[in-house]
Amino acid sequence: MTTPPEPQTSAERQLCGLVNGLAQQIAEHVRERAAALGLTAAQATALREMTGPMTMRELAERMSCEPSNATFVVDKLEKQGLVERCPHPTDRRAKQLLLTAEGAALRDRLLGLLAQDSPLAGLSPQQQSTLQGLLEQAITRS
Amino acid sequence: MTTPPEPQTSAERQLCGLVNGLAQQIAEHVRERAAALGLTAAQATALREMTGPMTMRELAERMSCEPSNATFVVDKLEKQGLVERCPHPTDRRAKQLLLTAEGAALRDRLLGLLAQDSPLAGLSPQQQSTLQGLLEQAITRS
DNA sequence: CTCGGATATTTAGAGCTTGAATGTTTCTAG
DNA sequence: CTAGAAACATTCAAGCTCTAAATATCCGAG
Numbered sequence A, B: 001m002t003t004p005p006e007p008q009t010s011a012e013r014q015l016c017g018l019v020n021g022l023a024q025q026i027a028e029h030v031r032e033r034a035a036a037l038g039l040t041a042a043q044a045t046a047l048r049e050m051t052g053p054m055t056m057r058e059l060a061e062r063m064s065c066e067p068s069n070a071t072f073v074v075d076k077l078e079k080q081g082l083v084e085r086c087p088h089p090t091d092r093r094a095k096q097l098l099l100t101a102e103g104a105a106l107r108d109r110l111l112g113l114l115a116q117d118s119p120l121a122g123l124s125p126q127q128q129s130t131l132q133g134l135l136e137q138a139i140t141r142s
Numbered sequence C: 001c002t003c004g005g006a007t008a009t010t011t012a013g014a015g016c017t018t019g020a021a022t023g024t025t026t027c028t029a030g
Numbered sequence D: 001c002t003a004g005a006a007a008c009a010t011t012c013a014a015g016c017t018c019t020a021a022a023t024a025t026c027c028g029a030g
Helices: A007-036 A041-049 A056-063 A067-079 A101-115 A125-140 B007-036 B041-049 B056-063 B067-079 B101-115 B125-140
Strands: A083-087 A095-099 B083-087 B095-099
Touching: A007 A041, A007 A101, A007 B007, A007 B125, A041 A056, A041 A067, A041 A101, A056 A067, A056 A095, A067 A083, A095 A101, A125 B007, A125 B125, B007 B041, B007 B101, B041 B056, B041 B067, B041 B101, B056 B067, B056 B095, B067 B083, B095 B101
Parallel strands: none
Antiparallel strands: A083 A095, B083 B095
16 A cells, blocks of 8 residues: 555645746746846846835845845945945935946846746736736735 | 836736745745754755656756756765765666665655645645646746 | 767856844833 | 844855866767
């Protein structure tokens, strides 16, 4: 009796594999577009999330990473003259990140590239909506 | 005219965020269980995929990583006495990976832990099935 | 058989990410 | 007001992953 370890378990593992696979495709999509602009994926993600002035911590949260990682990535962007670390107007502990003119221009180009050929283009708007609902439920209830 | 950059684009970006979020939760789930056994997430993934004797390349494919990374991870597992690199019976270029008795025992414990409290438990079997179909379609058509 | 292109693995080097420890500054309970 | 706790940012060490290049072996065309 070699009961194949609970069918449900196996199905869930396969599903995890699919989620990871799609996440990797999305990451690859970003990586390609970033490379076209001379950026790494991490740098592109940071630039994408720079919707306006924000602190290091806010950027880290938007990037879903640790603040120490944001420090690392912003260092690179600053060396390229895309971002500036200014003193925060009301909190002397914090830095306020600002895009330079060059940074804002590159960000616009990046957003344009990222909008093309989305990895989710294989799904209809209705399917995307269904997917969104399922993902939200999976993330919340766990 | 500051057209808010195409509503569809924005929805797709949000969806990408959700996919990444769920993937991170899955990874965190593995990381926790791995840590309980003194393994890193990468080591646990390798152990989980060792369903039987296989080459380095096969393992790398199952882990969705580069062969050079598999070398790195198997090095660690070998140092812990969980895996052995044996000469491949028919191809002298390749190594055949075998679990030691200790490795097989630890793998059993790992599989048990990973089966508990799946990050996808918030979805009904039917919802999981729907999700699987959508993910497969998204991955294939891109 | 032998040469040349493919394949399996490893190594070296670099980038990304994390967690712990640190220095500053802010907030808050008393 | 003031001490202690909490928050912001950074630095450092360690681990993961990738690419490119090196080595060894296989396989097929001639």
